[in-house]
Amino acid sequence: MVTDCKLIFLTPPALERSAREQNLPAAHLAYRVGGGPHLFRANLPVAARGGILAMDCEGFDGRGEPSAFCQEVLRECSARGFQGVYCAFPDRPIPVLQRAVAELGEALQRRGWPLYVPESYGAASDHACVLIPTALSGGSLEQRLAEAAEQYGPSRLALRIERLAQDFLLPSPTGEGVPLSRPALAEQLEERGGSVFFSHELCAHYFTYMTKTDGAHFVLFDDAGSIRKKCQLGARMGISHAFIPYAQVDDLLPGLLE
Incomplete structure (x- = not known):
């Protein structure tokens, strides 16, 4: 039974030191899918180890085959001690990245590491965890999560929290x-x-x-209390992890971590 929904902070290189000093669980948003495709890394501090590799695909042309790219991701995870991969991809899926998700999902599962992907990529791999956005302007978040849990199973879900304002x-x-x-x-x-x-x-x-x-x-807006309630709702639904951009909540940390 899930009793807690762990909050993981999406952290760019400029905020790595701050997150590390506060001992925050980090998804290191220092990586990008580039031409080839290949894995490109920003100037990540040497001390940034452990946690999760987080990558986007801004500017990627959508061409190529994914096998070499997937091996690059796995090597970087091993070198840095990362134990999972977070894909900050757009909702409209890109075919070569769908194939990469399928290949990465299997490879990461063999190592016991999770792969987090947007819902539009959820069908690409049965081994990937599907990111469900919590920033709604209508409807019911509980119903949205219940529908996703029925479709994928709660163990395959993670929350993608954005601070509303x-x-x-x-x-x-x-x-x-x-x-x-x-x-x-x-x-x-x-x-x-x-x-x-x-x-x-x-x-x-x-x-x-x-x-x-x-x-x-x-x-409509969030504070530390409403973000905690989202995590509590996720835990009640059987969801064990939630992600949020560190830059959005650096002023809310005392309330989030209490």
């Missing part, structure tokens, strides 16, 4: 809001005072306000 003009047919900076959200919260509520369906805080120019607004 968005202002929606009502009505919002697209479900897309305007991102709020930390200072802008803090200013809004100071003005709204006690008019902040918690949505159990979205697992996030919210408040509403009116303006003379464009009418009703709905502001």
